[in-house]
Amino acid sequence: MKLTILGGGGFRVPLVYEAVATAATGLTVNELVLHDVDPGRLRTITAVIEGLGEQLTAEGRAAALPRLQAATSVDEAVAGADFVFSAIRVGGSESRTIDERVALGLGLLGQETVGPGGLAYALRTIPVxxxxxxxxxQGAPEAWVINFTNPAGIVTEAMRTVLGDRVVGICDTPIGLVRRVGRLLGTDIVGDRAATFDYVGLNHLGWLRSVTIDGQDRLPEVLGSDDLLEEIEEARIIGKDWVRADGALPNEYLYYYLHTDDAISRITSAATTRGEFLAKQQGDFYLSALEAVDGRPAKAGASRSGTASTGGSCCSSPLGLWQSALHEREATYMAETRDEARREEDIAGGGYQEVAMRLMTAIATGRQERMILDVGNAPAGSDAPAAQRIVPVLPADTVIEVLCEVDEKGVHPQPVGQVELGRLGLMSTLRAAERSICEAARTGSRDAAWQGFSTHPLVSSPQLGAKLLEGYEAGHPQIAALLTH
Incomplete structure (x- = not known):
């Protein structure tokens, strides 16, 4: 079995490799191809992975190390692949900082996937x-494509126009929420076939609305208990009284919609934005690790974590440098949403790599899985009437985030209850703005881009939309070149 990772020089790729090498889901991958447009990053992550393979073998955790290849050609990388993980970041962390700062400079939310920053990210990413x-x-028409690339909902929606139902978007936050609720109720909601749940929304904009165990909805029990809600990070950061009044547990990214001013204040009061932090931290890592790979001493002070030393210690190896940087990165994820350090139980659960591997394993082996995925509101290419869509009032080709059954025949979205008007309105407004951005990315229409920025629910202003567009054209040459009319 051949697995290709696009964006294979990305910082989190070794996490995927570890899941593959340890056969964490029981699936054996024979060939793993890493693709990246940056040869230096590709060489660095290849070295990290080789060190990780040696470590896993020494610890007795390696099940079957896949044959590892690196490629800078997309055509070469995907040819004959059975599965493709798409995890690209167009423009790198440096472009992310521009996305954030242009929005913040106008008093708007500067965040990677939520708000105008996410739209700018999509505008750069969709053409690629x-x-x-x-x-x-062309090169792997039977491959399944698992999209990690953010903003995952609209990027997946765009790719479906070419690849149809064989491209699926993933995110680890919804299933993490479901599992935490299950632990509080003493059962594995995902694995227990006597239990079910209703989760609906868009990527980074969804709600867990019921948890049914033995025929009884247990979510009201959770919502009614301050002690139980204290154990759920989403309730802590968004507000216990709010989730109780709303009657649902939200995806953690709803914080940015419900507490926008607070989020902006916290971001602007920090010394750096998240993008600036990652650009510096990961830039230091790649510099130090690449120097280690090439046999040159790391420059003094090159690593924020202080691990870029000489002398061959474990921490100065590419793997050691990566592990130190990973710990710092994970500990500070979405730091602006919380007052305390992130709890270990809030970051446990496997992340993207587990979701991707479970999805791939279910399709390859037929072992049934229940997962929350980004899929079409109806099968690709169909003009299904409203009654046959998952959310009847949304267009058939809208990518939504819902519970799915997965097996060797593919991904099967499950029905959801009627979506409340308020949630539906927010979903519709957001996706309409994203679709305008998608139109701009595909046609070069500046008016479409202006509409997208102006109508986003966290902007809602043609004047601010125009200023955002001007700022992003000035900051991103590729956006200025893209919008030709």
Whole structure:
């Protein structure tokens, strides 16, 4: 079995490799191809992975190390692949900082996937994602594509116009929420076939609305208990009284919609934005690790964590440098949403790599899985009437985030209850703005981009939309070149 990772020089790729090498889900991958447009990053992450393979073998955890290859050509990387993980970051962390700062400079939310920063990210990413989709359609038409690339909902929606139902978007936050609720109720909600749950929304905009065990909805019990809600990070950061009044547990990203001013204040009061932190931290890591790979001493002070030393210690190896940087990165994730250090139980659960591996394993082996995925509101290419759509009032080709059954025949979205008007309105407004951005990315229409920025629910202003567009054109040459009319 051949697995290709696009964005294979990315910082989190070793986490995927570890899941593959340890056969964490029982699936054996024979060939793993890493693709990246940056040869230095690709060489660095390849070295980290080789060190990780040696460590896993020494610890007796390696099940079957896949044959590892690196490629800078997309066509070469995807040819004959059975599965493709798309985890690209167009423009890198440096572009992310521009996305954030342009919005913050106008008093708007500067965040990677939520708000105008997410729209700018999509505008840069969708043209590249479409080229990738075409390459996969040509070189691996039977491959399943698992999209990690943010903003995952609209990027997946764009790629589906080429690849249809064989591209699926993933996120680890919804299933993490479900599992935490299950632990509080003393059962594995995902694995227990006597239990079910209703989760609906868009990527980074969804709600857990019921948890049914033995025929009884137990979510009201959770919502009614301050002690239980204290154990759920989403309730802590958004507010116990709010989630109780709303009657649902939200995805953690709803914080940015419900506490926008507070989020902006916290971001602007920090010394750096999240993008600036990661650009510095990961830039230091890649510099130090690449120097270690090439046999040159790391520059003094090159690593924020202080691990870039010489002398061959474990921490000065590419693997040691990566592990130190990973710990710092994970501990500070979404730090602006909380007052305390992130609890270990809040970050446990496997992350993207577990979700991706479970999805791939279910399709490859037929072992049934229940997962929350980003999928079409109806099968791709169909003009299904409203009654046959998951959310009847949304267009058939809208990508939504819902519970799915997965097996060897593919991904099967499950029905959801009627979506409340308020949630539906927010979902519709957000996706309409994202679709305008998608139109701009595919046609070069400046008016479409202006509409997208202006109508986002965290902007809602043609004047601010125009200023955002001007700022992003000035900050991103590729956006200025893209918007030709």
């Amino acid at each position: 994602a479409m080229e990738i989709a075409q390459a996969i359609a």
